[in-house]
Amino acid sequence: MAAYGQAGRHSGMGQQPVLLLLVVVLFSGAMVARLAWLQLIHGAENRERADENRIRLMPRNPIRGRLLDRHGQVLATSRLTYNLYIQPREVSEARWPELRDRLASLLGLAVADLNERRRSGTNAEGFRIELAQSLGPEQVLRFREQASGLRGAEVDVDVLRSYPNGRLAAHVLGYTSGITEEEYERLRQNGYRIRDRVGRSGLEKVFESHLRGEWGGQQVEVNAAGQVQRVLGDKPAKAGKDLRLTLDLPLQRAAEKALDGVRKGAIVAMDPQTGAIRAMASRPSFDPNVFSPAPTSKQWAALNGPDAPLLNRAFRGFPPASTFKIVTTAAALESGIYQPDDKVLTTDSFCYAGLCYGDHGAHGMVGFPFALAVSSNTFYYRVGVRIGPDALFKAARRLGYGSATGIELTEEETPGLLGDQAWKKEVLGEPWTPVDTITSAIGQGALQVTPLQMARLYAAVANGGWLVTPHLVERPTTRTRIGLKPATLAVLQKGLRMVVTEGTARLLNDPNLPPVSGKTGTGEDPPRPDHAWFGGYAPSGHPTLVIVAFGENSGGYGGTVAAPMVKALMTTWFRGTPASGGS
The missing domain is CATH 3.40.710.10 (DD-peptidase/beta-lactamase superfamily)
Structure with a gap:
């Protein structure tokens, strides 16, 4: 009996290596199949996603060309301004209230205004949303100091049109304003970006291609924390060309x-x-500076009033x-x-x-x-x-x-x-x-x-x-x-x-x-x-x-x-x- 029992147990153990081998082969095959799926079938797509997480493009605005009178006096130029944005894909609905309240307290902004800007700026493409314009130096400094704890929010520089003489020659010079989503889809093949501003009237519109310049940017590698590790490439922005007018x-x-x-x-x-x-x-007349960055509802109503100042x-x-x-x-x-x-x-x-x-x-x-x-x-x-x-x-x-x-x-x-x-x-x-x-x-x-x-x-x-x-x-x-x-x-x-x-x-x-x-x-x-x-x-x-x-x-x-x-x-x-x- 004892001999039989030992023989029976030996016979059962002889099947276990086979089962283990089958399990190992099964798991190895699944891993190989998964790797093949990731690398062979979707390799290019996944490499692009990895690069998006690792490599970022930091765009640089072009400086629009100046409008000058016949003696070279400046009639239209550009000025820098700082705006507050959020990246909607990094800020969920659940996380928004906390981020909003911190931004409101830190920068002295109204909670209602932040909510309204976020709501009205939401877009299907996931473009960043502008929350506030023309931040002051103190606001920018406060944000920079706390930026690590404000994930999804950013302060970026923008270039706005400036008319140093106000209303002078407004109808001739015209004005610029931000590009719409519809215009962006039509003009993106011409190098326009969602942050671009385009000429709407006057010489700003007629000579848009002459004045606008070309975007530049810096390609950088970042780590998991979003910190820049090294610069991979740099393309300076190309300024637009100046335009000399016949005006005196x-x-x-x-x-x-x-x-x-x-x-x-x-x-x-x-x-x-x-x-x-x-x-x-x-x-x-009108002051084209009200369009940089944008007129208020009251200003817009006056511009479209019965006296037609834009005419x-x-x-x-x-x-x-x-x-x-x-x-x-x-x-x-x-x-x-x-x-x-x-x-x-x-x-x-x-x-x-x-x-x-x-x-x-x-x-x-x-x-x-x-x-x-x-x-x-x-x-x-x-x-x-x-x-x-x-x-x-x-x-x-x-x-x-x-x-x-x-x-x-x-x-x-x-x-x-x-x-x-x-x-x-x-x-x-x-x-x-x-x-x-x-x-x-x-x-x-x-x-x-x-x-x-x-x-x-x-x-x-x-x-x-x-x-x-x-x-x-x-x-x-x-x-x-x-x-x-x-x-x-x-x-x-x-x-x-x-x-x-x-x-x-x-x-x-x-x-x-x-x-x-x-x-x-x-x-x-x-x-x-x-x-x-x-x-x-x-x-x-x-x-x-x-x-x-x-x-x-x-x-x-x-x-x-x-x-x-x-x-x-x-x-x-x-x-x-x-x-x-x-x-």
């Missing part, structure tokens, strides 16, 4: 100050020979009023119906087709220069009826009205309106009448001209018949010969000079200024107050500057509201230049 800072300041006297309006000052814009201002009125059309008599004069003389020395009767009123139209004075038989000087309505009523609407609107188009000027800010510019016979039939479904011709001849009716278009017209008279292309960035001159007869130009130049010496703009007949030429205009806009216009140039014989000033619903006359604005700019521009004004 002292003249721009004078334009801004001149517009302080009106609630709404615009001023354009331009070199009549080249089309270079020396000043462009619009009222009401550049230099690019908007308004009735040109009596300034249009330049076009009517050109139309009459170019048509061949009138000769330069012809005279036309002026009376207290003009009656035609059963209707009568008043005037501010009768001067008898006068020629075109004197009619321009005193801005006689009855003179131009008669001329308009005789030459007809076709000649009138043909001359207007020839002088650049009814079409865009070609300035760089083409998306913001309107072409104005020339409400001719075809327009009235198509839009209003009505036939043309003599009343339409009469009102159009003095710049009323369905006519809208922008201050920039008007500056272009005055430049064509001043420079001897060249239609220049206005521009805000230094570039070669582009201009087109419009082919006005020398006699037509002579009549226009003589008449515009007489406006100042003995007509409606004697305010500018100042011995401290060089000889000035120009034309006033007072546009009706019932039931609102009248618009006021003045366009002119100087020196009359060899013009270097054209200025158009416009007061929207300012009341008063062109000679009393707009002409003083022009005088202020003329005084600034010609300061230090020997004057030979007066009659």
Whole structure:
């Protein structure tokens, strides 16, 4: 029995090594299969995840190019600011209250604001969320001292646009703001990042690619605690290029100050020979600094209010009023119906087709220069009826009205309106009448001209018949010969000079200024107050500057509201230049 029992136990132990071997083989096979799964099938993916945990990219903002005036004075630059962020994937819902309360206490921030910023900034992509902007030096120092215990939160530097002159030339310069998620998806292939800021209006928008620069960054290796062990690579950020403008800072300041006297309006000052814009201002205006980093809800409401401060009125059309008599004069003389020395009767009123139209004075038989000087309505009523609407609107188009000027800010510019016979039939479904011709001849009716278009017209008279292309960035001159007869130009130049010496703009007949030429205009806009216009140039014989000033619903006359604005700019521009004004 004993022998049998020993033999039975020996036989049972003989199976155990086999079972153990099977277990070992099974576990080894599972481990090999797992390793094959991790390294062969998902090896690349896992290596990428490991690198993400071990290697980090620390991006560096590019510095946006500056906007400079023609003398190199800074109009727009950049400034550094520190912002507070959280990485949402590192801060769970359960952990957020503790982190939030610590940040609020440490940095003096409102708990409600932190909650709202986190809620509104949450995104599906897991991008970091901005909790606070423009931290002060003390706040940044406090955070740095406690950073090790604030996992998931970070303070990072940001680059914001800065406009050292505030509202000055705001509509020309434009503004920048943060990129949206939709824009990021579209622009990321062009090197944009979620933290980028892009130009929204003005030259900031048009020259975005020139100004923005390229992101850089530093690739570093970190340990499990997130501490940097070594730098693996470094790519410096590439700054954007500066942009030199045609604006003249002292003249721009004078334009801004001149517009302080009106609630709404615009001023354009331009070199009549080249089309270079020396000043462009619009009222009401705005401070582009409010977009760096972002306007408050109250500020945003004001920017989108009924006065439309974001609108550049230099690019908007308004009735040109009596300034249009330049076009009517050109139309009459170019048509061949009138000769330069012809005279036309002026009376207290003009009656035609059963209707009568008043005037501010009768001067008898006068020629075109004197009619321009005193801005006689009855003179131009008669001329308009005789030459007809076709000649009138043909001359207007020839002088650049009814079409865009070609300035760089083409998306913001309107072409104005020339409400001719075809327009009235198509839009209003009505036939043309003599009343339409009469009102159009003095710049009323369905006519809208922008201050920039008007500056272009005055430049064509001043420079001897060249239609220049206005521009805000230094570039070669582009201009087109419009082919006005020398006699037509002579009549226009003589008449515009007489406006100042003995007509409606004697305010500018100042011995401290060089000889000035120009034309006033007072546009009706019932039931609102009248618009006021003045366009002119100087020196009359060899013009270097054209200025158009416009007061929207300012009341008063062109000679009393707009002409003083022009005088202020003329005084600034010609300061230090020997004057030979007066009659």
